[in-house]
Amino acid sequence: MIYLDNAATTRVIPDVAEVVQKAMTEAFGNPSSPHTLGLEAERLVRQAREAVAAALGCQADEVYFTSGGTEADNLAIRGTLQAKIRKGKHVVTSAVEHAAVLETLKHLAQLGLCEYTLVPPDSTGKVAPEDVVKAVRDDTVLVTVMTVNNEVGTIQPVAEIARLVKERDPEVCVHSDAVQALGKVRCRVKELGVDLLSISGHKLGAPKGVGGLYCRQGVRIVSQITGGGQEREMRSGTENVPGIVGLGRAVALAMEQMEEQTALWRRLQERLLALLEEIPDAQVMGSPLANAPHIVNVGFPGVRGEVLVHALAAEGLFVSTGSACSSRREVASHVLKAMGVNPQAAEGSIRISFGWENTMEEVERAAELIREAVRDLRRFQRY
Amino acid sequence: MYDLLLIRYGEIGTKGKNRHVFEQRLQANIAAALRDLGIDEVERAYTRLYVPVKADLEEIIQRLQKVFGIASFSPVMRVPLEVEAIEEAAVKLVAESLRERRISPKDKLTFKVITHRANKGFPLTSPEMNKRLGACLLRKYPQLTVDVHQPQLSVEVEIREHYTYIYSERIPGVGGLPVGVSGKGVLLLSGGIDSPVAGYQMMKRGVEITAVHFHSYPFTSERAKEKVLDLAKVLSSYGGPVPVHVVHFTEIQKAINEHCPPKLMVTIMRRMMLRLAEAVAQRERAAALITGESLGQVASQTMESIAATNAVVRLPVFRPLIGFDKTEIVDLAERIGTYSISIQPYEDCCTIFVPRHPETHPKLAEVERAEERLPMEELMEEALARTEVVVCGK
CATH class of the missing domain: 3.30.2130.30 (VC0802-like)
Incomplete structure (x- = not known):
């Protein structure tokens, strides 16, 4: 098996699985319990918080654990809108955000709780900071632009966006979804200048069901889940101690190995692109070498991405479609569409994404399998 | 009380x-x-x-x-x-x-x-x-x-x-006849809206159902197959376990795609399906085939198309929805609980490879000539040999 769908999720790192297992079977106390088992659990959560804070370059008490990236995005968006209701309800975002952001805004807009402006990207998927600032209005309360795009790997100029937005209006909150960025590109919150930043565990070798939100000290957002007052009243519910412990360990490992790991990914990416470009008419989406090192999105006109993914899975190679689509619905990826990719190429696109365990041999074998599958499938075209 | x-x-x-x-x-x-x-x-x-x-x-x-x-x-x-x-x-x-x-x-x-x-x-x-x-x-x-x-x-x-x-x-009650009293029929179950309803209608007339599904992996996904098994499970709630014969159809589709004129692809594909369904019927001692066709609904369901596909089998083919409008079929599908499964957007073998302009009035002689280029026996044998049977429902 060759697993190259790490932007969807990763296998849990054995070392992480071990600490998670321990947190489940040994330090299984409730951090809120006054006894020693509770204290032990609380200590583990604190350590994890410190590890995440170290990775983001912030204070530990600026980190709030959530059930994942989606919840973190929801908390940032809903929490800001509710906290700034007097100022307004306008949000500026990019047209290439993850559904956790776009669908949340759409939903809130339908309820009349927000208005939003989508800033279109250029052909590589990048938004221009000037365009973002131009969209800011007097009643704008939040600007949210992702750090790294999940479909094509484009790095957004978040730092520049934050700087210009704050110049225009320091009252506007700046949020970034860094789910695909943490461990892959530098994401220090002070350098980015953001107020809020979402992260997720399962994209870097931690289990699913855990993530977090950085919320800069002094920035007020309204809690969305109330109850026992955990996470300093920000996110109630007994802490997912095993998940949090796993996230902490995975983030620490990612930081330790980041330089080496990203250099390897870049080499894998370069090699993969060189091999894929030998396939006739291969169309690489975006500009991968100038962006995140772990994602390659490539289309092969005449071959449907979904079919290619199935064919590759039959050979033991796991990748993803650039977008979910079917001939009945013809739903091309909103990201590729916003980038102006022609629909035929978008329909054929697949996403290949590296994780902590991939090797050069795997990537070369993968390229070979893709070449063969594309050749075979192109013989069976629709007329 | x-x-x-x-x-x-x-x-x-x-x-x-x-x-x-x-x-x-x-x-x-x-x-x-x-x-x-x-x-x-x-x-x-x-x-x-x-x-x-x-x-x-x-x-x-x-x-x-x-x-x-x-x-x-x-x-x-x-x-x-x-x-x-x-x-x-x-x-x-x-x-x-x-x-x-x-x-x-x-x-x-x-x-x-x-x-x-x-x-x-x-x-x-x-x-x-x-x-x-x-x-x-x-x-x-x-x-x-x-x-x-x-x-x-x-x-x-x-x-x-x-x-x-x-x-x-x-x-x-729902009326009809007890499932089993009318004998056994092989239902061509695609994953669409119509075929499960056709199965239900025949079960209502006492027919015990064995389903056959044509799987074209990798052109159709594993999820498309799961969907069909889910549909069979719903049908089984009306009359006991429904065995689903999942026929490996990929090679046949490839061969048709390679050797036959595009506009006749659908007709030839349907003929292959009926041939295979009849072979399954023989294995299962079933006495009829059942399809979800409704006259004129799509190109393969015109009178000429039905005649051209029907010509390859000797068993009677029951088409209980032949006189139904789509809205009537949808209503029934909703009532029997298959609709929400059928509309899941996984493609089945009927929608891939479909030419933009299929023939609506195929001539039998022309179709037969086009089919001559296919290694018929080999294809049939291979597809049947790679058939997997999954029994759905208790």
């Missing part, structure tokens, strides 16, 4: 000499539908079946509403053939009805008593029983008044050979 469910069967009551075959099958089907609730005895006496209320009544009712061959059924109290016992039960039944309908002693409720005296040895005649019971209930419950034309509550009393049955409710 209720001891039993009394089950009436309609159509099969009229089947002459074969009646006991039908009755036995219905009895067995009901037992099978209720077995996992801990109910396995279904009593049969004359033209009624009886099921003990040994599990949640609502659950039993829901299950019975899916058993073909049942005309209607009633939750009943069973008492001896004694007037006092009958009176006592009727009082209890009315008390429960008043409670359920929240009728206080100040409110009004119209009622009537209907006695069916199948046991002519019972000392009182039906009118005498009606009068006696009516008087007894009127004395007991001042809120009752008699209305023989449109009563709000009917108290029905069936006096039979050994017992009397008392009830107030008749729940309609």
Whole structure:
């Protein structure tokens, strides 16, 4: 098996699985319990918080654990809108955000709780900071632009966006979804200048069901889940101690190995692109070498991405479609569409994404399998 | 309060000499539908079946509403053939009805008593029983008044050979014939909206279903197959386990794509499907094929197209939806619970490879000529050899 769908999720790192297992079977106390088992659990959560804070370059008490990236995005968006209701309800975002952001805004807009402006990207998927600032209005309360795009790997100029937005209006909150960025590109919150930043565990070798939100000290957002007052009243519910412990360990490992790991990914990416470009008419989406090192999105006109993914899975190679689509619905990826990719190429696109365990041999074998599958499938075209 | 469910069967009551075959099958089907609730005895006496209320009544009712061959059924109290016992039960039944309908002693409720005296040895005649019971209930419950034309509550009393049955409710069944009495048919199950409905319609006429699905991995996904198995499971709730023969269709589609003219691809694909379905029918000793075709719905469902595909098989092909509009099919699909599964957006083999402009009036001779280029025997053998059978439902 060759697993190259790490932007969807990763296998849990054995070392992480071990600490998670321990947190489940040994330090299984409730951090809120006054006894020693509770204290032990609380200590583990604190350590994890410190590890995440170290990775983001912030204070530990600026980190709030959530059930994942989606919840973190929801908390940032809903929490800001509710906290700034007097100022307004306008949000500026990019047209290439993850559904956790776009669908949340759409939903809130339908309820009349927000208005939003989508800033279109250029052909590589990048938004221009000037365009973002131009969209800011007097009643704008939040600007949210992702750090790294999940479909094509484009790095957004978040730092520049934050700087210009704050110049225009320091009252506007700046949020970034860094789910695909943490461990892959530098994401220090002070350098980015953001107020809020979402992260997720399962994209870097931690289990699913855990993530977090950085919320800069002094920035007020309204809690969305109330109850026992955990996470300093920000996110109630007994802490997912095993998940949090796993996230902490995975983030620490990612930081330790980041330089080496990203250099390897870049080499894998370069090699993969060189091999894929030998396939006739291969169309690489975006500009991968100038962006995140772990994602390659490539289309092969005449071959449907979904079919290619199935064919590759039959050979033991796991990748993803650039977008979910079917001939009945013809739903091309909103990201590729916003980038102006022609629909035929978008329909054929697949996403290949590296994780902590991939090797050069795997990537070369993968390229070979893709070449063969594309050749075979192109013989069976629709007329 | 209720001891039993009394089950009436309609159509099969009229089947002459074969009646006991039908009755036995219905009895067995009901037992099978209720077995996992801990109910396995279904009593049969004359033209009624009886099921003990040994599990949640609502659950039993829901299950019975899916058993073909049942005309209607009633939750009943069973008492001896004694007037006092009958009176006592009727009082209890009315008390429960008043409670359920929240009728206080100040409110009004119209009622009537209907006695069916199948046991002519019972000392009182039906009118005498009606009068006696009516008087007894009127004395007991001042809120009752008699209305023989449109009563709000009917108290029905069936006096039979050994017992009397008392009830107030008749729940309609789905009708039809017990699954199995009409033989076995092979259903071409695609994953779309129509074919499961076609299967349901034939089950309703007593046909035991074996499904065949054409799987074209990697052109269709594993999820498309899961979807078909889910559909088969819904069908199985109307008449027992449904085996699904998942035929490996990929090589055939590739061969058609390679060797045949695009505009005839759909016709030839349908012909291959029918041939394979007939082969499965032979293996399974099934006597008919079933498809979800509806005349004129798509290019492959014109009269000419149907004629061209039908020509390759000798078994009768049942097309129960042939005269249905799409909206009618959708309504039925929603009612039987397959619609929400069918609309999941996984492609099936009918939608991939489909040319933009398929032939709507294929000429048989032309189709046959085009097919000559296919290594027919080899393809059929390979597809059948790689067929996997999954039994859906309990």
